[in-house]
Amino acid sequence: MNYLMVDISGKVLNYDIALCESLSKILPPNDHLKFLAANIIPAEIKCDCRKLISLIPKSLQNSENIVKRSFKALEGVVNYLYLILYLLLHKIDVLHLQWLPFLEICSIEKKFLRIIRFVSPKTKILLTVHNLYPHNSSKVQKTAYRQRFKGVQEFIDKFILHLEVSRREFCKDFAIEDARTCVVPHGIFEPKGIKIEPCERGEKLNLIMYGNQSYYKGTDILVDALTLLSKECQKIVHTVIVGKIAPNYYAELRKKTKSLDVEWIPEFVPDNVLYNKISESDVIVIPYREISQSGVLLLALSFKRAIIVSDLPSFKETLAGFGKDVFFENENAESLAKLIEMYAFEQNDMHFILSAIERLYKTNSWESASNQLIDVMEKL
Numbered sequence: 001m002n003y004l005m006v007d008i009s010g011k012v013l014n015y016d017i018a019l020c021e022s023l024s025k026i027l028p029p030n031d032h033l034k035f036l037a038a039n040i041i042p043a044e045i046k047c048d049c050r051k052l053i054s055l056i057p058k059s060l061q062n063s064e065n066i067v068k069r070s071f072k073a074l075e076g077v078v079n080y081l082y083l084i085l086y087l088l089l090h091k092i093d094v095l096h097l098q099w100l101p102f103l104e105i106c107s108i109e110k111k112f113l114r115i116i117r118f119v120s121p122k123t124k125i126l127l128t129v130h131n132l133y134p135h136n137s138s139k140v141q142k143t144a145y146r147q148r149f150k151g152v153q154e155f156i157d158k159f160i161l162h163l164e165v166s167r168r169e170f171c172k173d174f175a176i177e178d179a180r181t182c183v184v185p186h187g188i189f190e191p192k193g194i195k196i197e198p199c200e201r202g203e204k205l206n207l208i209m210y211g212n213q214s215y216y217k218g219t220d221i222l223v224d225a226l227t228l229l230s231k232e233c234q235k236i237v238h239t240v241i242v243g244k245i246a247p248n249y250y251a252e253l254r255k256k257t258k259s260l261d262v263e264w265i266p267e268f269v270p271d272n273v274l275y276n277k278i279s280e281s282d283v284i285v286i287p288y289r290e291i292s293q294s295g296v297l298l299l300a301l302s303f304k305r306a307i308i309v310s311d312l313p314s315f316k317e318t319l320a321g322f323g324k325d326v327f328f329e330n331e332n333a334e335s336l337a338k339l340i341e342m343y344a345f346e347q348n349d350m351h352f353i354l355s356a357i358e359r360l361y362k363t364n365s366w367e368s369a370s371n372q373l374i375d376v377m378e379k380l
Contacts, residue, residue, distance in 0.1 A: 007037040009101035020047040022366035052079040080112040087120040096126040113155035124380040128160040162186040165313040187366035189299040194275040208281035213245035218287035224333035
């Protein structure tokens with residue numbers, strides 16, 4: 001069997017690389033996996049891979065301006081044409097797509113998938129649905145996205161989701177038959193270049209919230225919770241909020257934290273800087289209003305720190321076995337504040353929490369995810 005994994009967008013490279021490296025180790029001897037993606041350095045990846053065309057200058061990688069978006073669109077078109085050519089020249093049994101980047105804004109992907117079906121009719125197509133909808137989508141945007149998604153459904157043989165709750169919601173929202181979907185858990189991200197040390201509490205409780213900061217990710221919920229802490233608690237809580245954030249949203253929230261011990265880093269930071277900040281924390285806070293699967297949570301588990309999350313169904317499934325020491329009521333700043341105070345005054349069982357996180361870390365290994373994915377591909 002010849003498998004081809006492709007990430008046209010390069011949006012989930014950490015996931016792609018970890019999964020491909022793990023798959024390469026355990027594939028049957030007669031099977032072969034090839035990985036195609038932009039923004040990779042093949043010499044640093046331990047699997048058979050090839051770099052797709054990259055047109056985005058390094059200076060624009062984290063920009064959202066019109067120049068970057070134009071280059072990104074052109075890059076996507078060129079790489080789809082490259083993929084079509086590759087399929088013409090190579091026999092591929094299973095094509096595993098990691099993202100449909102154009103689907104967030106237009107329906108052009110339908111045309112590319114139709115051509116792929118034409119040039120390689122025997123190839124089975126898998127699509128991993130990392131998020132049910134683009135982040136921070138409004139109701140109107142979700143409706144439009146569902147309509148565009150209907151146009152590509154017929155070309156996909158199997159949809160992979162990472163959680164059972166996400167699979168059920170996906171089938172309902174997009175009118176997909178259960179038999180065309182499956183669950184393959186997401187492996188836990190393992191940060192490179194940093195040694196994970198045990199957490200040792202100092203005089204203050206160090207909280208951290210990281211990743212792009214926005215309304216749907218609940219940055220304001222954390223800020224409001226900090227303002228609701230008792231004066232005694234505020235004195236022993238230090239909070240770091242790191243990640244890109246809209247200027248107006250940042251100005252509004254920073255004003256609220258003026259008298260609190262909050263360290264803002266309102267921009268994208270390199271991985272090594274972020275990892276060091278997480279290592280210095282005692283508790284990772286993830287107060288999202290909605291999410292289907294969170295890479296932030298999976299990275300958090302690898303640091304083996306205590307975690308506070310909103311009680312979303314996807315979080316409760318990922319963190320199965322945890323109770324009131326981890327979950328607060330979604331969108332309820334007062335509920336989050338009470339949980340922070342429990343940690344600040346050491347009123348919870350940290351040994352149980354950290355032991356449970358250790359168990360989850362072992363259960364959600366890349367080897368486990370790879371074995372399940374191989375089973376899905378072999379049955380196509």
